[in-house]
Amino acid sequence: MKRMRLAGVVVAAVLGSAAAAMAAGPAEPWRNPSLSPDRRADLLLARMSLDEQIALLHGHMPVLMKAVPPGVIRSAGWIPGQPKYGIPPQAESDASLGVANAGRGDQDDATPLPSGLALASTFSPGLAFDGGAMIGKEARQKGFNVLLAGGANLARDPRNGRNFEYLGEDPLLAGLLDAASIRGIQSNHIVSTAKHFVLNDQETGRQVLSAEIGQGALRESDLLAFEIAIKDGRPGSVMCSYNRLHATYACENPFLLTEVLKRDWGYPGYVMSDWGAVHSLASAKAGLDQESGQEIDRQVFFDAPLKAAAANGEIPAAQVRQMAHRVLRSLFANGVYDHPLSPGGLDTRTDALVSQRVAEQGIVLLKNQGGLLPLAARAGRIALIGGHADVGVLSGGGSSQVIPRGSFRLPPPKGAPGWGGGILYHPSAPLAAIKARAKGEVAYADGADPAAAAALARSADVAIVFATQWNSEGVDGPLQLEGGQDALIEAVARANPHTIVVLETGNPVLMPWLDEVQGVLEAWYPGARGGEALAEVLYGEVDAAGRLPISFPASEEQLPRPELPGLKTARPEGATTAQPQPPFDVQYSEGSDVGYRWYAAKGLKPLFPFGYGLSYTGFRYADPRATGGPGLRVSFTLTNTGSRAGTETPQLYLVAAPHRSQQRLLGFTRVTLKAGESRRVTLSADPRLLLDWDQAGHRWTRAAGLYHLFVGPNAADAALKSAVTLAAGTAAP
């Protein structure tokens, strides 16, 4: 049977290429796959009318269409195909963390990855690629060829409700992981976006806020994350964001779209808008190529108005053609044109294992007093408390929501956006996974009654409290755990000295009870097999290998903006009765000192620093040797000092350059060592992180002189210091 199917594929492939070759003759030369994507787009555009070109430049939102055409999937986006040219429909799905299915109810299966912060905690581009490849494959199987994925907004504020979709606070880490994830998605002959370009760094007032930041600082932080993601990942599309930059909407901002993205970075793909982010035809003039979700815009600017503007010369027809060229070019370059979709064959059981690998490596052990963990060492009775650990693991809300079969849903909390389906738990219960491994009895209390939970904890050898913090697109969250969970943890910790807290949070949280508990694990939103992954780490079947991609503040006062801008005038998004929120500015006066850079610059001690995480073994760093020259490298000897194998993530930081002191992550790697093993490890600096933006010269420069560095296990632990002299250098923007 298998062989027949395989043979069928071969026959189809042969026929397919023969047909393509025949059709690629003089009549339809753009079908020839050996020509460059740009040439093919030119050849095709030469045949297309202005109307046909414009039809590529605006898209529907099927979930809001009055009548969904046959064959169109209810999802975020759809742009009709043009069969006479072989142009397939662009079937778009949200996919920050898996193929989202919020518009299609609970019976449309898909595999959720752990949150972006969990992925970033792995510090592993390889796992990012695997996760991307998995969701790209599911997307094809489900009938999508354009994924709204690749979120790379920097975590400037640990209260941002969408941090769980992104990759942390550091431009190098976020950029490299985003690039790998995009490459994974696109390895399936589909288009991925990188989004949201740029500075949609809080949800409160995202449609009205104006981000205020100097150009150099922007290029060295948020833009740098995108630059790395886009240059290394080559997404077919870039999605511009809702917010304004210096009072101009990101989707009608010529500086962002034309000067930086298309001119300086030479980006050849197309820019699509976020949904509802087009306000006028100024967008087309500024460099937007495609209007998305036209049902929610005031009017469909990129249809009749664009045509009228082309007719009266306001927007040259050549520019409209150039916009269509960018769309077609990506469809050719990414294989969307040459590899039509053939939906079917979804295998969520196998795909869930990819998600599990990410979760296992992304769980961060923050505290392990007295080596209480892993649990394998101690038999006995376990009290499991709270967090709906009996039904599943928490996920984040909004357009990225993935709903596998069997999910458990709670109503949305007060103040949640007017859209979105509530609080969703993915069906992977920690209770069952722990029971399967426990030597003694495991008893569960839901935690609603702290006294009852404390009584249960008192009767057990170990108490594990699951604490959750739901985050969602459309709303920012507090740093405090809500719903009396701090009090619950304190009550349990008083009852049992062997208390472990497992956090399922979309963001960092404050931990007023930290000194009273013996262990803390940050599991983030751990995805399709999160319960299983958690149990594996709790029982030490895998080492605790995750490292924080975001600093945990000790208090709100430590943040650049202790009070979240716009919070006082905020209204729940999608609320029908409220007036729109008045516009306001967000002053990013910390500039490029985002996250750990800010703590270093201000001499502040966070609760847990960027890069931090414990292993079940220990590591010693010794004998550094730094070399300058064109490739800055530091080698050192890393030794596993414990009695079991484990994984460490050594990090290379710049501390001060000749002309400027700014801490910067320059490089990182993951090293797995057996008990007692030593290895010589070399960390290379990404050359892009050694440059500063020179505004007057419109270029990047590196100053000559002495660069102070360190290698260590996190941003606040300078285990091995060194210094190298570098020559001056410059680079094009």
Ligand code: BGC
């Ligand atoms: C989000 C995007 C998403 C789009 C389509 C917007 O609200 O910001 O990330 O891709 O909706 O669902």
